[in-house]
Amino acid sequence: SVEAETQHQLNVIFLPYPAPGHMIPMVDTARLFAKHGVSVTIITTPANALNFQKTIDSDFNCGYHIRTRVLPFPAAQVGLPDGLENLKDATNLEIFEKVRLGILMIKDEIELLFQELQPDSLVTDMLLPWTVESAAKLGIPRLYYYSSSYFSTCAKYSIRKYQPHKGLVSDTHRFTIPGLPHNVEMTPLQLEDGLRIESSFTEFFDAVHESESRSYAALYNNFHELEGDYEQLYKSTVGKSWSVGPVSAWVYNDDERKTNRGHKEDLAQESEWLDWLNSKQNESVLYVSFGSLSRLPHSQLVELAHGLEHSGHSFIWVIRKNNESENVHSFLGEFEEKMKESKKGYIIWNWAPQLLILDHPAIGGFLTHCGWNSILESVSAGLPMITWPIFGEQFYNEKLVVDVLKIGVPVGAKENKLVATEEDAGVGREEIAKAVVHLMGKEESRDMRRRARKLSDAAKKSIEEGGSSYHNLIQLLDELKSLKITRALDTPL
Numbered sequence: 001s002v003e004a005e006t007q008h009q010l011n012v013i014f015l016p017y018p019a020p021g022h023m024i025p026m027v028d029t030a031r032l033f034a035k036h037g038v039s040v041t042i043i044t045t046p047a048n049a050l051n052f053q054k055t056i057d058s059d060f061n062c063g064y065h066i067r068t069r070v071l072p073f074p075a076a077q078v079g080l081p082d083g084l085e086n087l088k089d090a091t092n093l094e095i096f097e098k099v100r101l102g103i104l105m106i107k108d109e110i111e112l113l114f115q116e117l118q119p120d121s122l123v124t125d126m127l128l129p130w131t132v133e134s135a136a137k138l139g140i141p142r143l144y145y146y147s148s149s150y151f152s153t154c155a156k157y158s159i160r161k162y163q164p165h166k167g168l169v170s171d172t173h174r175f176t177i178p179g180l181p182h183n184v185e186m187t188p189l190q191l192e193d194g195l196r197i198e199s200s201f202t203e204f205f206d207a208v209h210e211s212e213s214r215s216y217a218a219l220y221n222n223f224h225e226l227e228g229d230y231e232q233l234y235k236s237t238v239g240k241s242w243s244v245g246p247v248s249a250w251v252y253n254d255d256e257r258k259t260n261r262g263h264k265e266d267l268a269q270e271s272e273w274l275d276w277l278n279s280k281q282n283e284s285v286l287y288v289s290f291g292s293l294s295r296l297p298h299s300q301l302v303e304l305a306h307g308l309e310h311s312g313h314s315f316i317w318v319i320r321k322n323n324e325s326e327n328v329h330s331f332l333g334e335f336e337e338k339m340k341e342s343k344k345g346y347i348i349w350n351w352a353p354q355l356l357i358l359d360h361p362a363i364g365g366f367l368t369h370c371g372w373n374s375i376l377e378s379v380s381a382g383l384p385m386i387t388w389p390i391f392g393e394q395f396y397n398e399k400l401v402v403d404v405l406k407i408g409v410p411v412g413a414k415e416n417k418l419v420a421t422e423e424d425a426g427v428g429r430e431e432i433a434k435a436v437v438h439l440m441g442k443e444e445s446r447d448m449r450r451r452a453r454k455l456s457d458a459a460k461k462s463i464e465e466g467g468s469s470y471h472n473l474i475q476l477l478d479e480l481k482s483l484k485i486t487r488a489l490d491t492p493l
């Protein structure tokens with residue numbers, strides 16, 4: 001009966017963190033749960049809902065039990081203009097802090113919604129450590145959601161524990177990360193704030209780690225065949241986890257909505273980029289993007305433009321606009337014109353339909369800032385990478401891509417910094433051109449290309465029936481169902 005079905009149906013709340021790199025994979029995961037029969041609610045704020053509401057509505061109209069609940073964001077109270085809490089325009093650390101405080105301010109409203117909706121489980125972003133208490137109050141499991149590598153977590157835990165970066169003669173001196181299955185070296189300068197030096201982040205990240213160990217399990221946007229050694233190490237040193245990715249390849253399988261994923265407009269409408277790509281030979285174009293947050297300083301944009309041009313290879317480059325001097329725009333405007341004429345380069349301003357572009361046969365490589373979603377999307381498309389990490393755990397991800405998976409060429413990024421300034425040492429045009437020639441020249445990158453294709457096949461298998469991620473998702477949902485039944489039996493009538 002319908003009643004029996006609803007009694008047994010799992011009811012799961014997803015609470016994402018409002019930055020595109022966190023929001024996008026969690027919304028994909030929520031959609032995946034709904035497609036496997038779960039009743040799903042995504043709790044978010046207006047500027048964030050805007051970017052995926054259409055997708056959720058059309059899933060709902062297809063008969064899936066998925067909806068959003070939108071709570072007002074207290075922008076004025078934290079001193080942020082309306083509509084910026086999606087962090088798409090975060091150009092400084094202050095905005096991050098304001099958004100974090102804003103969410104804490106609506107914690108009571110969020111917890112009231114939890115009570116009203118009576119979920120069987122909470123899937124909440126890693127950056128919302130307080131939700132461990134919310135789940136405890138409701139007597140339900142909290143799943144700690146992390147869209148990044150096991151490698152990054154294992155490396156970070158090892159460095160926190162053994163402090164191999166302390167006492168070196170300089171910040172650019174290499175040390176080996178202890179206790180990993182591979183010999184991987186880093187420099188102190190490549191470590192994130194809060195680990196290399198005490199900062200306002202140290203305490204916050206301590207809370208995040210503590211909440212990770214107290215959560216029921218972790219949910220990773222990942223797949224076993226990609227970094228099984230590190231998944232194993234995570235399970236034996238940190239705790240229980242489930243790998244259910246790559247979620248983008250899974251939910252967007254044959255789904256035309258991948259064109260406006262994470263973006264309110266349908267980007268397929270502007271098909272000039274598609275015509276341009278269609279005119280190019282297979283695997284001849286490099287896709288260049290630094291994700292949703294990172295903006296390069298002017299001097300670095302100039303170096304990158306020259307490096308790309310000098311490489312002689314074709315490229316499609318997504319540039320996030322910033323409110324810097326006119327200089328940047330006049331230089332880039334001229335560069336754009338020049339590239340249009342020579343047909344060597346195509347610039348997309350602000351936001352690109354990344355999944356569509358990566359799947360295009362003309363694309364032969366990805367110059368990436370090593371955000372985890374970009375790496376997984378590159379791997380899913382079978383593309384080798386040029387790695388140019390900027391901040392956070394991106395430097396660990398670079399090591400995974402270059403030293404462990406051996407599907408990337410490092411550009412030589414030296415310093416981990418959320419917002420780089422003109423004064424910071426950047427990457428020079430010669431290094432950039434060299435890396436592009438290495439990756440896009442067919443001979444040198446042949447083995448990398450072969451390995452990337454193998455991983456893409458493995459990714460596709462993992463999400464098919466019988467594959468590792470498929471199996472994990474079914475097992476996880478079964479486990480949540482048994483917990484629900486046990487809870488019902490324990491509740492006095």
Ligand code: UDP
Pocket residue numbers: 020021022024261262289290291292293294318350351352353354355370371372373374375377
């Ligand atoms: N993305 C996109 N178009 C863009 C920039 C980013 O579709 O122009 C998507 C990209 O496909 C990925 C996410 O936004 O899914 C960015 O996440 P990632 O982890 O790569 O980097 P972050 O933005 O968190 O630094």
